[in-house]
Amino acid sequence: MLSCYYFMGVKIILFGKLADIAGSSVSVDNVADTDSLVDSLNKRYPELATTKYVIAVDKQVITENTVLNKKSMVALLPPFSGG
Amino acid sequence: MSDQNLYERYHRQIILPEFGEEGQQKLLAAKVLVIGAGGLGCPALQYLSAAGVGKIGIVDDDVVALNNLHRQVLYSVNDIGSSKAERAANILQQLNPEIKIIPYNERLTTQNALTITDDYDIIIDGTDNFSTRYMINDACVLLNKPLVYGAISQFEGQVSVFRNKNEYDVNYRDIFPDPPKDGEVLNCAEAGVLGVLPGIIGTMMANETIKIITGIGEPLINQLFTYNALNNQVYQLSLSARKETRSLIPKDESAFLQTDYEWLCAAPVQQNEIDSNVFNNMVANGNVDVVDVREPHEMPSVNEFKHIKIPLAQLAESTSLIKSENVIAFCQSGKRSLQAAKILSGIFGDRKKIYSLRGGIVEWKKQKQTV
Numbered sequence: 488m489l490s491c492y493y494f495m496g497v498k499i500i501l502f503g504k505l506a507d508i509a510g511s512s513v514s515v516d517n518v519a520d521t522d523s524l525v526d527s528l529n530k531r532y533p534e535l536a537t538t539k540y541v542i543a544v545d546k547q548v549i550t551e552n553t554v555l556n557k558k559s560m561v562a563l564l565p566p567f568s569g570g
Numbered sequence: 571m572s573d574q575n576l577y578e579r580y581h582r583q584i585i586l587p588e589f590g591e592e593g594q595q596k597l598l599a600a601k602v603l604v605i606g607a608g609g610l611g612c613p614a615l616q617y618l619s620a621a622g623v624g625k626i627g628i629v630d631d632d633v634v635a636l637n638n639l640h641r642q643v644l645y646s647v648n649d650i651g652s653s654k655a656e657r658a659a660n661i662l663q664q665l666n667p668e669i670k671i672i673p674y675n676e677r678l679t680t681q682n683a684l685t686i687t688d689d690y691d692i693i694i695d696g697t698d699n700f701s702t703r704y705m706i707n708d709a710c711v712l713l714n715k716p717l718v719y720g721a722i723s724q725f726e727g728q729v730s731v732f733r734n735k736n737e738y739d740v741n742y743r744d745i746f747p748d749p750p751k752d753g754e755v756l757n758c759a760e761a762g763v764l765g766v767l768p769g770i771i772g773t774m775m776a777n778e779t780i781k782i783i784t785g786i787g788e789p790l791i792n793q794l795f796t797y798n799a800l801n802n803q804v805y806q807l808s809l810s811a812r813k814e815t816r817s818l819i820p821k822d823e824s825a826f827l828q829t830d831y832e833w834l835c836a837a838p839v840q841q842n843e844i845d846s847n848v849f850n851n852m853v854a855n856g857n858v859d860v861v862d863v864r865e866p867h868e869m870p871s872v873n874e875f876k877h878i879k880i881p882l883a884q885l886a887e888s889t890s891l892i893k894s895e896n897v898i899a900f901c902q903s904g905k906r907s908l909q910a911a912k913i914l915s916g917i918f919g920d921r922k923k924i925y926s927l928r929g930g931i932v933e934w935k936k937q938k939q940t941v
Contacts (some may be wrong), residue, residue: 503726543807546805546806547807548794548810564794566700566750567721567722567723567726568721568755569763570697570721570722
């Protein structure tokens, strides 16, 4: 499932199992960067904390904490194994 | 078949200006290995055979089952119970008798992976589990082989091309460095999959392969493409290589051969810790190998029961010394023996029952004094 949420104007797209976990409506305050975004998500959805995914900001997969602005588009993608 | 017939067969793609006779010659000279002849493999194999890829290898140790047929479109009810690799090779050879198709009716393991993949120019990963996917990724990085990756879950699919030509080329471990454990991510058998989804993703994998071979268009190198069959949303991400990725991949062939991919993906094994009483009973009953995993100089020395001495660091390479079905590891305090039990469980799997003596030999000697 794929769904979109808006955090302080930051668009978040969740893929696969992540969308199933996070449900359909979320609002989190003060997400200045991806680390704080992950913290907020983990607090609200503990299952996310134990789920593997990769974070992309503005369609670039990131490996370090990345500053977000109101126009940032964040995507969280889990690995798929099916074939 | 005459050149005229050959020209006729591929006429509609040869007349494409970007493709031409040159593109066709490149396809006929290409060697592609498709690992997994399932949901992704079937459509990929069909289009690559039809397009005239000169040599196609098919690796799959599975047999056709009724619940495969809704998405594995090469097979029919008459094929149920037959080897997928062999049936697929047979069916595809009828579609295009001019190409060479080689079935490998075996499971890809570290022992055969490098030998099989080395015979091909491009590898297609259409497998259904993480341990094989990580193994294929690592093999392709080691051999500098381009890998066309595709994976599906329920209504969503991912496609990427790992070129593996230089250090800036992204491979699967740049996206997901470590394999998820068993059960962490559901597979198609558990989560379900819409039959047409692997048709779409597998066909895209064939398309990427043809683009790489002929040099036309822009393959998904350093890009991850995602597709959602429910709302038709596509999302394409840019990927970059990570410095630390190389350290996660076996450094050479011999390290690759020793990597246990199934263990890397296995659900955390419940280590069986036993106390001194259970230990004494088991030793008395026999059919058990007791292994001292301490260093040779460590005290107290043990002469109360028969045991084998294999220091923890040498354990993985000395497992031939362990013969019994039941194995109990012990050390000083019970910590290293837990590690040892984990290593042995990884190596022996279900073939042996592995235990660790809780509290170690120190606790055992203490119990013995109180008795």
